[in-house]
Amino acid sequence: MRRLPIKRVLILDGDPFAWKAAVAHEKQIDWGDGIYTAHTNINDAIKSAIKQIDKIAEKLNAEVVFCWSDPSGYFRNELGDYKGGRKESIRPLCLEDIKEGLAEHYESFMRPKLEGDDIIGILMTEPRYKQGYEKIAVSIDKDIQTIPGLFFNPDKDASPRLITEQDADNFFYAQCIAGDITDGYFGAPNFGMGTAQRLLKEMKKVELYEHTLTRGKRKGETELRRREVSCGDPWEIVLSTYSVNNLSEEVALLNARMARILRASDWDNEKKEVILWTPQKQKEEKAA
Known part of the structure; x- marks a missing residue:
């Protein structure tokens, strides 16, 4: 009996893809006399992010679920000085608009006061979600190794690697x-x-x-x-x-x-x- 191909879904932290696209497509104009302005072509930025994401999906033969962080803040901010030690950085133009454009293109999840990695963790460990699919967490953040299941870092990994529940708990x-x-x-x-x-x-x-x-x-x-x-x-x-x-x-x-x-x-x-x-x-x- 011929085996059916495994259905796969990438549960993906979309924030880094949106950020990279926003930065890459932000252009400056020097008007002279010390006057500069910046502009972004949102459509081009969204298209380039989609191209990057689809390339990973094609490589792993999978569908894509897009997870993104609540722009209003995170529950950890209420616990302590979460990410307070990070240097202030200038956010690229139209970042949230680019995220929203990506969210319209893929099945998408955002939840109040959660980061993208939190949503990945919830979906990866919810047995009722995507039953019959092999779920793969996609993130460049090392913290995702606290979640059991298949994990793929597009910046480092050639293929998905398994994180056992024991490995995840120990991390x-x-x-x-x-x-x-x-x-x-x-x-x-x-x-x-x-x-x-x-x-x-x-x-x-x-x-x-x-x-x-x-x-x-x-x-x-x-x-x-x-x-x-x-x-x-x-x-x-x-x-x-x-x-x-x-x-x-x-x-x-x-x-x-x-x-x-x-x-x-x-x-x-x-x-x-x-x-x-x-x-x-x-x-x-x-x-x-």
């Missing part, structure tokens, strides 16, 4: 520890991404202990040192990195909520509201 917990300064959450001091990923892979938490010096001028004195011990709970591992820095669980939870790219279970579709992440909620979902 999320590692980001809770390491933070992301450019996004405005700082994580646990002195713990980088490499150390965070190692701790989670080895399932070890850190703790302070009193060490007695056995030699030298300070022989007999004690000092606090860190050591790693086995731990079966990834959230405890996260908390331990904050605890040794004298930071509370509330601080760790805030960082986790900043880092969390939403999944279907983190979104109330009826109320159009975010369900903020908690470690208890994560455990309940694992047990279900």
Whole structure:
């Protein structure tokens, strides 16, 4: 019996494509006497973005779903100084108009207070959406690796790669520890991404202990040192990195909520509201 070809859909973060097209098609005119103006041909910008997106869709033999961020702001802005550390940049002309033009061309999703990556995460993990399709998340943002499923970075990947649920969870917990300064959450001091990923892979938490010096001028004195011990709970591992820095669980939870790219279970579709992440909620979902 001949097998039917697999139907594929690209769930795509449209913001970078719109931005690149807006920048590429913004032109300046020097009128002399120090007077400059800028203009954009919106139709040409939209066509060039469509060409780029369709090229990826053709390569992967897939349909396209366009996800874009709410231009009015994000729920993370209400939690803390989200992306506050980024330098102010001049937005290209007609960016939102270009996004709207792309949204009219493809099946499109925007939700209040969500970023494009959040919508990707929700659609990728909603089993009722696009049943019978192989779904592929398309984004240039490393954070999308916190979402289980097939992932394709058009700037780096030759083909889609699979992110298992365990891999996605570990990447999320590692980001809770390491933070992301450019996004405005700082994580646990002195713990980088490499150390965070190692701790989670080895399932070890850190703790302070009193060490007695056995030699030298300070022989007999004690000092606090860190050591790693086995731990079966990834959230405890996260908390331990904050605890040794004298930071509370509330601080760790805030960082986790900043880092969390939403999944279907983190979104109330009826109320159009975010369900903020908690470690208890994560455990309940694992047990279900």
